[in-house]
Amino acid sequence: MESKATRRVQNYPLTGLNVTHSGDHRVGGKRECLVEPVIIAIASVMSWRPQWPECGLAWIEAFDSIPLLVIVEVMRDLDLFKEQSIARYLSMIIHNNLMKVLDPPPDPKPARKAYVYKCGPRKPKVGQALA
Template identity: 45%
Template sequence: MQEVLDALEAPPIDPEARIALQRYYVRCEMLRKVDKRYSEDGRSRITLLVRTIIESEGNENALVEPVLVAVNSVLRPGWTGKGLAFIEAFDGFPFVTTLETMRGLNLFKEENLGQYLGMVLHNRLLSLLGPPEALSAEKPKRKPARPLRRAA
């Protein structure tokens, strides 16, 4: 994990954030082993997740567990496939200030902050990028039926 963070020149992160990143990495790797249609490897997922946060304007120091949970929840191919427009959608969104406001309201449990922040991000991306395009599920090709032989 540290190798990926170093390559991205990410700032130091707290233990909860590191555990979240490790959890996402392992989940991706397990899914790839179980389902051959799942092509994303853990390193790519973590790289995209961290880059989305630290490369968006004003969020360089927002690598904390609730933000990682929230951003991970909106990493959908229909949005991430839009490239730089996806990362730019986070520009000016004040992760840290939003978290402080959420905490100050005393309406959310600490362990649920990432989930609710993810809902906010989802709505923001819907308004900026539109709905994520559904990936067309490839249906397995059917073998052509063999013609029936007629008895002579």
């Protein structure tokens, strides 16, 4: 049984992938990454987080920090993954890396002040040894 991501990828031909943006800006540097596990993994991430592709150029630039082919080759070399499951685990890796860039963690909350007892020192209980 094929997944939604696989069916979605099969509907789009992978020819003519050089895209020209405004002026001289040309995208096409990651053509070698157009292998099945990478495409399926990216499609899965897009379905998990549909707001990320809407970030435009930030979405595309976030992939520059992820060595996709190196990760796929390491996964194959480790011989821990079936070829059919590489895309699934690769999508988790891509998701976690993109989350660092596109969804940075919120600023930490300031530390709370220690509670100051206003009652005075505690009285020892009857029969309790004094320190």
